[in-house]
Amino acid sequence: MAGKGRNILVIKHGALGDVILAQGPFQAIRAHHGDARIVLLTTRPFAAFLEKSGLFDDIWIDERPKLWQLSKLIPLIRKLRGGRFDRVYDLQTSTRSNSYFRFFPKWRKPEWCGIAKGCSHPHDSPLRTKIHTIERHIDQLKVAGIDNVPPVDFSWAMTDISRFDLPTKYALLVPGGSAHRPEKRWPAIRFAELAEYLDDKGITPVLIGGKAEAEAIEKIRSSCPAAIDLSSQTDFGDIASLGAGAMLAVGNDTGPLHLISAVGCKTIVLFSRASDPNMSRPRGQDVRVLREDDLANLPINRVIGELDLEP
Known part of the structure; x- marks a missing residue:
């Protein structure tokens, strides 16, 4: 009461x-x-x-x-x-x-x-x-x-991210996930292909994650040098602010996607058979789920098809 x-x-x-x-x-x-x-x-x-x-x-x-x-x-x-x-x-x-x-x-x-x-x-x-x-x-x-x-x-969570000096048009890529659940990760090479596609469209890929994602992020940046690496540089408030300013976000079923989608960012979240989106998917204004039993079999074109970048 x-x-x-x-x-x-x-x-x-x-x-x-x-x-x-x-x-x-x-x-x-x-x-x-x-x-x-x-x-x-x-x-x-x-x-x-x-x-x-x-x-x-x-x-x-x-x-x-x-x-x-x-x-x-x-x-x-x-x-x-x-x-x-x-x-x-x-x-x-x-x-x-x-x-x-x-x-x-x-x-x-x-x-x-x-x-x-x-x-x-x-x-x-x-x-x-x-x-x-x-x-x-x-x-x-x-x-x-x-x-x-x-x-x-989450207006209270926002931080000043001007120190990152980001371009106006950017997309967040979140290639990480639980270290003990590799089956929940889309292969880094696919994220690299997505980063290249976004860069070709004039949208700067911005990569977030922690030390556990270092190898994947390095692989993405090797293929797309224009991608901005913010791994291990962001706290929860920064992630909220980055989400609020991004054109879109793509990532695995992992915590930061929940915060990014909750602040209104268009979010595409990738699920494998390891978890059920009906029970735990991120929520927000525009959240799209792509599910493939084995994420290694999720083709880049299915993800690109959800971006809606074409006029």
Whole structure:
């Protein structure tokens, strides 16, 4: 219930795509609870970024200790109990976050919106494992009386990217993905061909990623020297700003695509059989999905056909 003086805890650990998809629910929780004290429990990579949103009064870092790491687990239990929370929104709904429900004594358990056994606001819909993350969050919040989840607003995330001195017409290419999931990556040689095509059309390819993408990005730049390499130079805010200014973005099923599409950039995201776009695709004003069981078999012409660059 909304009201003054209430202490609210929101649990969301990540990865990046999941955090971006939770932005609308974050906004809805803040709007519903007005001037209540709202604490976010998240992991270190997202704390500084989400602090800028202004939606939370405090952000706590969860180091996700193992059960035998008592030197870390006991302080976490004490901190959660000491928060004297009236309600918890568990947007992670993992085995770990479910276990946190048990940290609270029976005589001081908060209202709990999630799937922990015995919680006050269980999201027990049989569809929860069959619908997209956003719809699952929306359905979960309805159980707790939150009926309106607004469109996402990442205006707070924008940074000054003038230091990159980019041309007016540029496209973002995101050739990376989970290091342990190579099957989720379109081959670098295909990205290189796409970069050459964009350059021929007068659109500068801009490459983003991290150290794990260094080899792929080097291959792309070897084929298309005009491509601008911003790998390992961008934070989450920069990625949002780059997305807001880009003509389009093309990339694998990976976190940055979620942020890029969420700020309104036309986005083409490439899926293999390793994941289901119906459950986790990026959302935005214009998001197009191309799926091939083995991305090595996704031809360049199918991607070019989605660009709509021809007059």
